[in-house]
Each structure stands twice: as structure tokens, then as C-alpha cells.
Amino acid sequence: MKNLKIFLFGLLVVSFVSCTKDDEKPTTNVDSEMVSVNITADFTSELDFNTGIDLANNNSSYSNKSINEISVVAPCATITVNNTTPGVFPKVFTIDFGTGCTQNGITRSGILTITLSGYVMNNGSTMTIERNNYYVNLRKIDGTVVYTNETTNVATPQWSRTVTNGQITLPSGGIFTHSGTRTVRQTAGVSTAFLGDNIYEVISGTHTVNRPNGSTLTSTILEPLIKKYACNYISQGKLNLQGTVLDGVLDYGNNECDNLATYFHNPNGQTYNVTL
Secondary structure, three states: OOOOOOOEOOOOOOEEEEOOOOOOOOHHHHOHHHHHHHHHHHHHHHHHHHHHHHHHHOOOOOOOOOOOOOOOOOOOOEEEEOOOOOOOOOEEEEEEOOOOEEEOOEEEEEEEEEEEOOOOOOOOOEEEEEEEEEEEOOEEEEEEEEEEEOOOOOOOOEEEEEEEEEEEEOOOOOEEEEEEEEEEEEEEOOOOOOOOOOEEEEEEEEEEEEOOOOOEEEEEEEEEEEEEOOOOEEEEEEEEEEEOOOEEEEEEEEOOOOOEEEEEEOOOOEEEEEEO
């Protein structure tokens, strides 16, 4: 496939800068760490989904047509598959990133196992993603992610994404658990032979993050999140964030491919600039 960038729902650091001078509360009161973990949960799920799409596309498992393109998986990773016969499922891919493998500014280590029950684009097929000692940019990512194809109109393919037993361990040692379900649909690039012009929207669903001390954050879709396959970042859309400390809206902007967003915190009426 084209030399594609991978969706990034966030990087390791999320910085908040108040847009007003008379901030009565410390910026940390908006719990930027919790927001960062929530973004990382979405980011890593979509990152691994893109890996699965890439492998399926280059192993005659994306649809019933075969299109071989340049892989977006870093060449330093070792990829094996249980069978290479077109149309024979399940297919189990093992991607070993070793002690560190970098592509598009993202460093991964450990092992991903991706199991396809059928062609990715076929209704009812599933992609199951499992992690083994898996790290993304120094954060340990655990949990199982299942994408289930729920397409009813072939012009707009659709998947549900369910995360179970999710856990993110920060370099500092902090541990957060998370789970949830999102609905993702493809709105562009369906009829073309390449993945590079694909555009996806996250249209509904909730995701919850928990701290060990009992603090929680739940994010729901207010406006669809626009994800261009060829862009590193969510370029548009809004999330409603509700939690022990957070109460507001995260806005990803006006469809520009950048790493900027804003968070409006309802309790103090302030807007914070967010750099992913």
C-alpha cells in the first residue's frame, strides 16, 4: 500500500494550557493524565487495527480481491502467519517487535497476535487483537480488542470495536484500567484499490478509564471523530468527557491534520489548549 501514516489518537504527553490569565484552579485539576490515558486507549486500538488491515490487505484477507501494497508495519518487525492460502480462515498473524521497533515516530516492542475469522470487509467477520508484553512509546498496553464487521450497506462498511480487560501502565508505574465499545464506519475510499484515501468516522460509543484510587472518566461521542488513514491525528470531532474531576468537551478541530485540540471545562468555564 502507499507509504501510509497511522492514526494517532494521542502521544505520551498531553499538555494543557489555559486560555485565560485568571485561572483560579491549577491546570492539573482538569486531570490531564486521565485524558492522556483515554486518548492512548483509543490510539493504540486504532494503531493495532491498522496493523491488522495492513496484514490482511497484503495476505489476500482484506476482501475477495488481492491488492499487494507496501506494508506500513516496520521492516524491523518479524511477521508470521499460520496459513497463507487465500480464502482459508482463521488466519493468525504474529507480529514480534522485539525489544523496540520504530515506524512513523511510534516505537513498539513485544508481540501482537491478530486473528481474522474471515475477510475483514465481510459482514460478521472479526479481527481479534491480543497483546503479549506489548509496549507503545514506553507504555505497556494490555487487553483484548475485537472488531466485528456489522456492515449492512457495502457503500459504508461498519465495525464495532470492543475493548475488554484493557490496562495501560505508564513509565512512572501508574496503572489504569479501561474498557468500552465504539462504532466505526468507513466514509471514503471504499471503491478504490488503495487504503491511502480511506476516511473513517467514530460515530458512537462510550469508553471508560479507571484509576486505582477509584477515579473514573467516561468519554462519549458528541460529534463523529474524523480519522483520515493518511493522517497521524484525529482531524475533527468532539468527545463529551465526564468523570470524577473532568466535566467538559474535547474538540479535535476543523478537519486540519494537526496534533491540536481544545478542552472546555464546564466547572470553571475555561478553555484549555491540548497538544497531543
